[in-house]
Amino acid sequence: MRATLLSDAHLARSDDPAQARFVGLVDALAEGPLVLCGDVFDAWWGFTRVDPQVRAAVDALARARSRRIAVVWVRGNRDFHGGPAIEALGIDVVDEWRGQVGARRILAIHGDRCDERLRQRLLTGFLRGPVPRGLASVVGARATWAVARRLGQGSRAMAGPGDLLARQRTWADLRLGADVDVVVMGHAHAPVCERRDRGMFMNLGSFADHGTYAVIDDAGVVLRSLP
Numbered sequence: 001m002r003a004t005l006l007s008d009a010h011l012a013r014s015d016d017p018a019q020a021r022f023v024g025l026v027d028a029l030a031e032g033p034l035v036l037c038g039d040v041f042d043a044w045w046g047f048t049r050v051d052p053q054v055r056a057a058v059d060a061l062a063r064a065r066s067r068r069i070a071v072v073w074v075r076g077n078r079d080f081h082g083g084p085a086i087e088a089l090g091i092d093v094v095d096e097w098r099g100q101v102g103a104r105r106i107l108a109i110h111g112d113r114c115d116e117r118l119r120q121r122l123l124t125g126f127l128r129g130p131v132p133r134g135l136a137s138v139v140g141a142r143a144t145w146a147v148a149r150r151l152g153q154g155s156r157a158m159a160g161p162g163d164l165l166a167r168q169r170t171w172a173d174l175r176l177g178a179d180v181d182v183v184v185m186g187h188a189h190a191p192v193c194e195r196r197d198r199g200m201f202m203n204l205g206s207f208a209d210h211g212t213y214a215v216i217d218d219a220g221v222v223l224r225s226l227p
Contacts, residue, residue: 003101004029005108006213007037007186007204010078014053018208021226025213026060032069035097037186037204038076038110050085058085065089072097076110077187102218104181111185111203114171115164164188165203172201182221184214193223 004025011019026034041054050058061071071091073082082093097108165188172183177198184202191205191212200221205212211226 001101002031002215002217003033003035003099003106004213004215005035005037005184005204006207007076007110008039008189008206008208009036009057010039010042010206010208011054011057012042014056016208018211019054019057021211022057022207023060025226026057026064029064029067029069032064033072033099034064034069035072035074035099035108035184037074037097037108037184038112039078039186040073040076041079044079044081044083044086058089061091062089065091074108074110077112098180101216104216104221105179106182106184106216107175107180108184111164111168111187114167114185114187162190165190165192168203169196169201172196173198176201182216191223191225193221 006022006025009018009022011022013019040057064071071089073079073086073091073093074097075081075093075095082091086093095109097106099106099108168185168188172185173196175183176196180199182200182202184204186204186206188203189206189209190203191210192201192203193214194201202214202221202223204214204223207213213224213226215222215224
């Protein structure tokens with residue numbers, strides 16, 4: 001068994017090189033699961049229709065499902081609800097993913113919930129609520145992408161990548177050892193794969209910026225990169 005995990009693709013344009021990388025990676029998968037650890041698009045509030053700008057990525061996911069590859073979508077701070085367009089593909093939309101590959105027990109989240117500052121919790125709580133979802137359904141995907149890009153940059157800027165990673169490491173250390181061997185996150189846009197006292201911590205980095213993704217199989221836990 002092999003699990004492939006990626007995060008923070010932030011897809012929003014048909015000519016984005018990250019979308020071509022995403023399609024190539026998904027189409028090359030021979031087995032699953034494929035775990036998308038949040039922020040696959042620049043914003044996704046459960047749209048009923050797929051914008052043409054990201055149709056190629058959604059079609060690649062549909063092809064993966066037709067090959068019976070399990071796909072899991074972990075909610076991020078930009079994609080709060082799967083909605084009909086995603087759930088129709090048979091993709092599970094969850095707050096966290098727990099799986100086992102060989103002897104390794106894996107916990108994957110997006111990573112924004114490790115930031116427990118009041119401002120961040122209030123922002124996340126508001127964006128997951130009914131008002132933004134209703135507005136997004138009216139104005140459509142492209143308008144929400146522009147807003148979400150500014151909000152996402154502000155979220156990371158409030159702490160900085162180093163501080164976010166420190167918070168994520170602390171969160172992971174509290175969970176490693178009991179029933180988890182590997183904790184995987186995104187959100188910080190800083191690729192890291194390191195051994196901790198009681199297991200492994202990985203930040204997937206930004207697929208949009210670095211082309212990084214993880215492969216976990218019987219051979220080990222590896223962070224890879226596409227050009």
